[in-house]
Amino acid sequence: MSSQVSYVAHSALNVSALKASCANCSMHQLCLPMGLDDNDISRLDQIIGRRRRVARDESLYRMGDSFQNLYAIRFGHFKTSHMNPSGEQQITGFQMAGELLGMDAISGDHHHCDAIALEDSEVCEIPFARLEELFGHIPTLLRHFHRMMSQEITREQSVMLLLGNMRAEQRFAVFLVNLSSRYAARGYSSTNFQLRMSREDIGNYLGLTIESISRLLSRFKKQGWLKVDKREVELIAPAKLKALAAGTEHYEPI
Amino acid sequence: MSSQVSYVAHSALNVSALKASCANCSMHQLCLPMGLDDNDISRLDQIIGRRRRVARDESLYRMGDSFQNLYAIRFGHFKTSHMNPSGEQQITGFQMAGELLGMDAISGDHHHCDAIALEDSEVCEIPFARLEELFGHIPTLLRHFHRMMSQEITREQSVMLLLGNMRAEQRFAVFLVNLSSRYAARGYSSTNFQLRMSREDIGNYLGLTIESISRLLSRFKKQGWLKVDKREVELIAPAKLKALAAGTEHYEPI
DNA sequence: CGCGGAATTGAAAATACTCAAAATTAGTGG
DNA sequence: CCACTAATTTTGAGTATTTTCAATTCCGCG
Numbered sequence: 226m227s228s229q230v231s232y233v234a235h236s237a238l239n240v241s242a243l244k245a246s247c248a249n250c251s252m253h254q255l256c257l258p259m260g261l262d263d264n265d266i267s268r269l270d271q272i273i274g275r276r277r278r279v280a281r282d283e284s285l286y287r288m289g290d291s292f293q294n295l296y297a298i299r300f301g302h303f304k305t306s307h308m309n310p311s312g313e314q315q316i317t318g319f320q321m322a323g324e325l326l327g328m329d330a331i332s333g334d335h336h337h338c339d340a341i342a343l344e345d346s347e348v349c350e351i352p353f354a355r356l357e358e359l360f361g362h363i364p365t366l367l368r369h370f371h372r373m374m375s376q377e378i379t380r381e382q383s384v385m386l387l388l389g390n391m392r393a394e395q396r397f398a399v400f401l402v403n404l405s406s407r408y409a410a411r412g413y414s415s416t417n418f419q420l421r422m423s424r425e426d427i428g429n430y431l432g433l434t435i436e437s438i439s440r441l442l443s444r445f446k447k448q449g450w451l452k453v454d455k456r457e458v459e460l461i462a463p464a465k466l467k468a469l470a471a472g473t474e475h476y477e478p479i
Numbered sequence: 480m481s482s483q484v485s486y487v488a489h490s491a492l493n494v495s496a497l498k499a500s501c502a503n504c505s506m507h508q509l510c511l512p513m514g515l516d517d518n519d520i521s522r523l524d525q526i527i528g529r530r531r532r533v534a535r536d537e538s539l540y541r542m543g544d545s546f547q548n549l550y551a552i553r554f555g556h557f558k559t560s561h562m563n564p565s566g567e568q569q570i571t572g573f574q575m576a577g578e579l580l581g582m583d584a585i586s587g588d589h590h591h592c593d594a595i596a597l598e599d600s601e602v603c604e605i606p607f608a609r610l611e612e613l614f615g616h617i618p619t620l621l622r623h624f625h626r627m628m629s630q631e632i633t634r635e636q637s638v639m640l641l642l643g644n645m646r647a648e649q650r651f652a653v654f655l656v657n658l659s660s661r662y663a664a665r666g667y668s669s670t671n672f673q674l675r676m677s678r679e680d681i682g683n684y685l686g687l688t689i690e691s692i693s694r695l696l697s698r699f700k701k702q703g704w705l706k707v708d709k710r711e712v713e714l715i716a717p718a719k720l721k722a723l724a725a726g727t728e729h730y731e732p733i
Numbered sequence: 734c735g736c737g738g739a740a741t742t743g744a745a746a747a748t749a750c751t752c753a754a755a756a757t758t759a760g761t762g763g
Numbered sequence: 764c765c766a767c768t769a770a771t772t773t774t775g776a777g778t779a780t781t782t783t784c785a786a787t788t789c790c791g792c793g
Binding site: 376 | 561562563564565566567568569571582583584585586591592611614615618621622625626627628629630631632633635636637638639640642643644645683684685686725726727
């Protein structure tokens with residue numbers, strides 16, 4: 226009886242009922258189970274909840290939702306955005322496969338930001354209370370979890386540097402180079418990729434307007450540093466973009 | 480014998496050789512031991528290293544320093560600043576008593592930012608490796624540690640919102656209101672306090688120039704919202720400042 | 734084919750910056 | 764304790780970058 230249910234689930238449309246398995250997941254080298262041995266991975270597998278599909282523009286969680294789970298992205302892309310009482314919104318990050326969502330919520334019992342899918346995506350639900358139990362038994366897991374939280378702190382500090390100190394052109398170069406290296410780390414092309422987010426989202430994230438992003442794309446294109454076709458990007462001069470991002474070279478208007 | 484050593488230490492000049500004691504520390508309600516019972520506090524006390532004094536303008540740690548300890552501020556103020564390869568610097572936060580320094584370093588084996596004392600200060604050294612051992616035995620401690628890391632993430636997201644979306648005047652109001660509430664939480668006046676950092680530091684933190692900060696202070700003073708004398712500030716219209724910070728009211732030039 | 738959202742482009746305006754000079758404050762040594 | 768020097772802060776004027784507002788254009792989708 227129960228095996229039949231399981232069979233149905235495997236072969237049917239309702240993939241979201243499937244239990245996730247870290248061991249088989251292509252992201253396990255980047256994700257929470259990084260560095261765990263097979264035995265510990267299976268213990269982690271046992272606590273991991275169902276997979277959950279999130280359609281494009283749908284929210285994984287919203288600000289104020291009660292906090293139960295962290296989420297590891299299996300595939301797809303998300304944006305997280307923070308809002309203040311007067312309604313101003315700031316996109317605080319774009320997340321891709323292997324990255325963890327929800328760590329901001331641990332301090333309270335509810336989420337402090339919205340997480341919205343930029344395309345049809347899938348996540349693993351990680352019940353935080355059960356993860357905490359595991360921490361006591363798998364020190365490696367705890368250590369890696371701390372690394373991931375700490376990395377998030379460092380990442381945000383880099384964004385603060387970007388927003389506080391850089392001109393539009395440098396911000397945009399940093400953005401492109403960052404995407405490029407993250408795709409490279411996942412085995413994708415570092416020079417050809419798709420922007421999963423709108424120009425408006427990019428602008429909001431970088432503290433610029435959509436018009437500025439549009440102008441920057443046009444200028445970079447005119448300089449021959451990249452090609453753009455809708456959301457498809459090809460970096461033609463990645464070294465130049467890296468130099469711009471690092472602040473070692475500057476844009477000269479023509 | 481050992482009690483005499485203790486006596487000498489207490490009465491002598493070399494306070495930095497003293498072992499810290501969370502139980503007696505006025506900050507223990509805000510700091511790492513928050514919520515622990517007496518028994519667990521004493522276990523925490525046992526792993527806490529020496530106290531360390533840091534003179535004004537001296538560094539507690541520098542970017543690239545190997546990571547061994549977290550630091551809890553006993554008294555005094557610090558700034559943390561992040562630098563990119565091309566030398567641009569961003570102050571990512573100002574920290575005061577009861578706050579934890581060094582959490583950004585957990586992801587690697589070295590610090591990712593500088594921590595500089597804004598005045599003569601004292602911290603408790605918390606050897607992170609030993610803290611990790613304790614986590615396995617005191618779940619409450621682990622939980623609170625996670626809260627503190629998560630709070631840091633949320634705090635940084637608020638700064639990103641500030642830097643990405645707010646005008647100079649609102650940024651500065653947010654800055655003042657934030658200091659005000661943190662002093663209030665520590666039992667100090669929420670309206671009268673000293674700015675421990677230079678105008679330049681404030682400007683860097685807020686993504687503005689020193690001239691802008693100076694002009695903002697003059698404008699706020701002229702509006703009758705505050706008084707300033709050197710670094711001494713009195714908030715005269717805290718409600719107005721809160722409204723500016725929240726974005727529910729805007730500045731009208733006169 | 735036409736509608737609507739998204740993106741691009743241009744021109745004018747605003748905000749904050751840069752540069753420069755003056756004023757104030759802090760630090761140092763006599 | 765005072766005087767001198769260096770550092771920080773304030774203020775002004777002109778400038779630059781990015782925004783705002785407006786008008787098209789592009790593209791996906793029914």
